Amino acid sequence: MKAKILLLGMSVLFIAAINLNNLDDYANQPIPPYITKDNAPPFNEITDAGATLGRVLFYDKNLSLNNSIACAGCHKQQFAFSDTARQSVGFNGALTGRHSMRLVNARFGTEIRFFWDERATSLENQSTQPIKDFGEMGFSGTNGQPGIDSLISKLSDISYYPVLFTYAFGSPQITEARIQNALAQFVRSIQSFDSKFDAGLAATGGNLGPPFPNFTPQENQGKNLFLTPPPAGGAGCQGCHRAPEFDIDPASLNNGVIATAANPAILDLTNTRAPSLRDVAGPTGALNGPMMHNGNLTTLAGVIAHYNLVPLNPANTLLDPRLQGPGGNLQLTANEQNALVAFLRTLTGVNVYTDPKLSDPFDAAGNLDLQFCAFTPTITGSAEVCNSAVNTYSVPAGPAGAFYNWSVTGGTILSTPPYSNTIQVQWTNAANASVSIVQFNP
Numbered sequence: 001m002k003a004k005i006l007l008l009g010m011s012v013l014f015i016a017a018i019n020l021n022n023l024d025d026y027a028n029q030p031i032p033p034y035i036t037k038d039n040a041p042p043f044n045e046i047t048d049a050g051a052t053l054g055r056v057l058f059y060d061k062n063l064s065l066n067n068s069i070a071c072a073g074c075h076k077q078q079f080a081f082s083d084t085a086r087q088s089v090g091f092n093g094a095l096t097g098r099h100s101m102r103l104v105n106a107r108f109g110t111e112i113r114f115f116w117d118e119r120a121t122s123l124e125n126q127s128t129q130p131i132k133d134f135g136e137m138g139f140s141g142t143n144g145q146p147g148i149d150s151l152i153s154k155l156s157d158i159s160y161y162p163v164l165f166t167y168a169f170g171s172p173q174i175t176e177a178r179i180q181n182a183l184a185q186f187v188r189s190i191q192s193f194d195s196k197f198d199a200g201l202a203a204t205g206g207n208l209g210p211p212f213p214n215f216t217p218q219e220n221q222g223k224n225l226f227l228t229p230p231p232a233g234g235a236g237c238q239g240c241h242r243a244p245e246f247d248i249d250p251a252s253l254n255n256g257v258i259a260t261a262a263n264p265a266i267l268d269l270t271n272t273r274a275p276s277l278r279d280v281a282g283p284t285g286a287l288n289g290p291m292m293h294n295g296n297l298t299t300l301a302g303v304i305a306h307y308n309l310v311p312l313n314p315a316n317t318l319l320d321p322r323l324q325g326p327g328g329n330l331q332l333t334a335n336e337q338n339a340l341v342a343f344l345r346t347l348t349g350v351n352v353y354t355d356p357k358l359s360d361p362f363d364a365a366g367n368l369d370l371q372f373c374a375f376t377p378t379i380t381g382s383a384e385v386c387n388s389a390v391n392t393y394s395v396p397a398g399p400a401g402a403f404y405n406w407s408v409t410g411g412t413i414l415s416t417p418p419y420s421n422t423i424q425v426q427w428t429n430a431a432n433a434s435v436s437i438v439q440f441n442p
């Protein structure tokens with residue numbers, strides 16, 4: 001009987017939460033065939049090492065001036081990477097001017113500009129803006145705050161960053177562009193395609209039109225209303241929140257929600273982007289936070305009521321024309337409004353809320369344990385062994401005092417402990433056998 005023996009040679013400094021020799025899969029996550037929009041630029045394709053660095057940066061409180069808040073402080077995994085607070089609290093206690101946005105499926109849209117008002121020209125450009133924001137993370141370089149150069153030298157002195165940057169970009173050098181690219185890769189890795197809607201769309205072969213077999217009649221009615229333009233009796237949502245990605249139409253103007261969060265008397269007409277409508281509610285049915293840039297709408301029924309009769313304020317010179325006339329006075333029945341709510345609830349996924357590779361890699365004490373290979377092992381790839389064969393495996397010797405934690409399944413180690421960098425293994429169950437080593441250097 002023959003079997004493949006997988007050999008893994010590595011050395012580590014710590015027992016680890018992130019193993020750089022066995023990275024999580026970010027680059028090749030399955031994307032349904034009906035998802036076609038993608039804003040990842042060719043110069044910043046997702047790599048496993050790049051997104052892993054992005055994950056660490058995203059959860060690292062060192063990115064704020066007083067080490068009190070990470071990106072994840074305002075973008076929480078359990079709320080689809082949004083915040084249930086209407087306005088989030090920045091590093092120094094100040095409130096954000098707008099509501100935090102969900103980051104789910106940020107990659108899958110044609111609008112390449114980000115933020116509610118689309119002021120960031122790309123996700124890369126967006127990624128360091130919170131760091132450089134006076135109230136959010138505090139490396140603004142203004143009003144007595146240090147600038148991003150100060151953050152870069154701070155990060156250079158943290159033991160795990162030179163390793164992570166080397167894995168991601170080939171050298172330990174930290175630059176703003178590298179921080180941006182890594183954070184954008186991580187954010188683009190946050191994807192959610194296991195909703196009831198996805199199961200229905202897969203069942204129709206990617207065809208949005210026909211009733212979905214897994215939907216209730218009410219959900220199918222809501223889907224029709226969402227997709228159909230107002231002149232044809234629908235609610236016209238599809239014109240701006242385009243299924244199946246539910247990304248925003250880049251040409252959208254504002255939707256009539258124009259009060260600022262801090263002061264309803266002050267108007268803000270510039271909010272023309274929404275995050276994907278996917279995961280607007282979480283798996284329990286509770287919303288992942290209040291909705292719109294000002295967090296003023298707290299129920300889906302309230303959102304539908306808003307679109308059913310969009311307030312016409314003469315001061316709103318940037319109201320989208322589609323919401324003036326019939327599109328702004330939909331005259332939906334109560335049943336139709338309920339159906340739209342039921343449909344929006346089918347857009348919620350499961351995995352994204354708990355996926356470990358999107359979760360906080362730091363332990364409760366704020367430490368990050370990192371496993372990495374400090375040398376090239378002599379054994380790589382795989383080898384064929386026969387049952388009961390005796391084989392010798394070795395990795396290059398580490399520094400004096402290094403010790404070697406070999407582990408074997410499907411066989412017995414013939415050498416006597418403590419093991420050196422070389423062991424003899426007798427294979428007893430070659431059909432299901434593997435050998436691996438973790439080397440601890442002093």
Ligand code: HEC
Pocket residue numbers: 058063069070071072073074075088089090091096097098099100101102103106113114115116117123126127128130131135136137183187273274275276
């Ligand atoms: C203090 C809270 C806070 C922190 C910290 C924070 N954000 Fe945000 N984030 C927000 C708010 C609020 C918005 C919406 C701001 C706006 O549009 O003006 C936002 C918007 C975004 C968006 C835009 C999403 C879209 O669809 O347009 C991205 C991406 C994002 N944040 C990523 C990050 C990253 C990466 C970090 C860490 C470097 C971070 N955020 C740190 C509160 C925060």
Ligand code: HEC
Pocket residue numbers: 102116226235236237238239240241252253254255257258271272273274275277280290291292293294303304307320322323340
């Ligand atoms: C003309 C374009 C347009 C149309 C049509 C439209 N929307 Fe919107 N929608 C927007 C914009 C722009 C925003 C962000 C507005 C803001 O926060 O100021 C938004 C925000 C939302 C939000 C809040 C998202 C969040 O993350 O807080 C929901 C939910 C929503 N729309 C649902 C719908 C539904 C349902 C319909 C159909 C009844 C619809 N929209 C029709 C442009 C549109």
